[in-house]
Amino acid sequence: MNAITSPEMNTMTAVQIREEFAQKRLQGLRAKDAAEALKLSEGAVIAAHGGEHERSLKAVPLRAEWLDILKGLEACGTVMALTRNESTVHEKEGIYQNVSAQGPVGLALSREIDLRLFFMQWHAGFAVTEAGANGNRPAMHSLQFYDAAGRAVHKVFAREATDMAAWNALVERFAEPSAGYVFREPAAKPAIKADAEIDVPGLTQAWTALKDTHEFFEMLRKFGVERQQAFRLVPQYCERLSADAVTQLLGNAAVDGVSIMVFVGSSGCIQIHTGPVSNIQPMDGKDGVRWINVLDKGFNLHLRTDMIANVWVVQKPTSDGVVTSVEVFDAEGNNMAMFFGERKPGQPELQSWRDLVAGLQRHVAVAEAA
Numbered sequence: 530m531n532a533i534t535s536p537e538m539n540t541m542t543a544v545q546i547r548e549e550f551a552q553k554r555l556q557g558l559r560a561k562d563a564a565e566a567l568k569l570s571e572g573a574v575i576a577a578h579g580g581e582h583e584r585s586l587k588a589v590p591l592r593a594e595w596l597d598i599l600k601g602l603e604a605c606g607t608v609m610a611l612t613r614n615e616s617t618v619h620e621k622e623g624i625y626q627n628v629s630a631q632g633p634v635g636l637a638l639s640r641e642i643d644l645r646l647f648f649m650q651w652h653a654g655f656a657v658t659e660a661g662a663n664g665n666r667p668a669m670h671s672l673q674f675y676d677a678a679g680r681a682v683h684k685v686f687a688r689e690a691t692d693m694a695a696w697n698a699l700v701e702r703f704a705e706p707s708a709g710y711v712f713r714e715p716a717a718k719p720a721i722k723a724d725a726e727i728d729v730p731g732l733t734q735a736w737t738a739l740k741d742t743h744e745f746f747e748m749l750r751k752f753g754v755e756r757q758q759a760f761r762l763v764p765q766y767c768e769r770l771s772a773d774a775v776t777q778l779l780g781n782a783a784v785d786g787v788s789i790m791v792f793v794g795s796s797g798c799i800q801i802h803t804g805p806v807s808n809i810q811p812m813d814g815k816d817g818v819r820w821i822n823v824l825d826k827g828f829n830l831h832l833r834t835d836m837i838a839n840v841w842v843v844q845k846p847t848s849d850g851v852v853t854s855v856e857v858f859d860a861e862g863n864n865m866a867m868f869f870g871e872r873k874p875g876q877p878e879l880q881s882w883r884d885l886v887a888g889l890q891r892h893v894a895v896a897e898a899a
């Protein structure tokens with residue numbers, strides 16, 4: 530591989546990328562952060578590790594048969610699924626089961642690995658092996674999938690219980706060394722309409738008429754309204770919470786034993802945890818970085834609380850009664866995570882969840898100085 534020439538990349542050669550990336554990793558940076566330090570997307574950096582070279586990280590491009598790859602993971606047994614965005618990482622251990630798709634939209638449905646897959650956003654995939662530093666830890670094996678801008682949409686990591694013979698057979702089956710994936714600059718976010726352009730009475734009526742939570746996105750699209758804009762314009766169903774409400778929510782759910790659902794999405798995947806949480810740990814990092822973590826067996830969540838700009842309680846009418854969510858956004862308006870009480874279609878939501886949400890700290894507007 531010669532010079533990296535994708536529009537989003539600089540003119541570093543693959544050799545230079547591998548060398549500088551290795552140095553950043555030795556400094557303790559995560560792969561995503563190391564790539565950003567090189568002013569490259571993570572996907573571009575991983576792509577630069579294809580072919581023959583001496584570095585500890587090796588990447589084998591995979592054929593763009595994403596559904597079949599995920600179906601093939603069932604034979605590998607227990608693995609760890611990881612989906613993240615800029616602020617939140619969601620990790621679940623389990624077996625990929627009941628993987629299916631209709632057109633570009635797919636599902637993986639089990640208690641442990643519960644995914645909503647948007648394959649139109651899946652642009653590149655790699656089987657990645659990274660040797661442990663100085664031989665002090667075992668090599669790490671993963672499948673990593675990226676969108677066209679080189680942002681990770683989903684990753685799968687082998688664990689101690691993974692059937693590595695099945696894993697290696699899967700990689701060999703779908704390896705495509707000549708794939709030559711190229712990445713580009715991310716597309717600009719669509720402009721948000723002015724409030725005056727939104728049919729607020731129509732939006733309110735449609736909201737009131739909802740029968741299923743899955744109708745909500747289509748309703749937003751129909752009225753051309755951005756998600757938080759809709760929350761502001763239909764206040765009878767929405768209320769802002771304190772930025773501290775996420776930490777409070779997780780702590781109270783753990784203490785009270787409330788079974789919750791935790792949704793975290795990338796551009797191409799939404800990953801869901803359903804069940805109780807117990808080990809809630811805040812952590813302060815460098816330069817003002819703050820995390821709230823769930824560190825449970827089989828489920829880890831890492832959410833940057835210093836990036837929280839807005840938290841909302843949102844109520845959606847359904848044929849099973851009102852469904853209440855807590856939705857978290859960063860300063861760019863990106864959704865960080867969503868929380869629900871555990872429920873299944875045909876069942877009302879848990880009263881214990883409604884009580885928990887009612888006790889969360891509300892947002893207090895700070896009056897501007899005169």
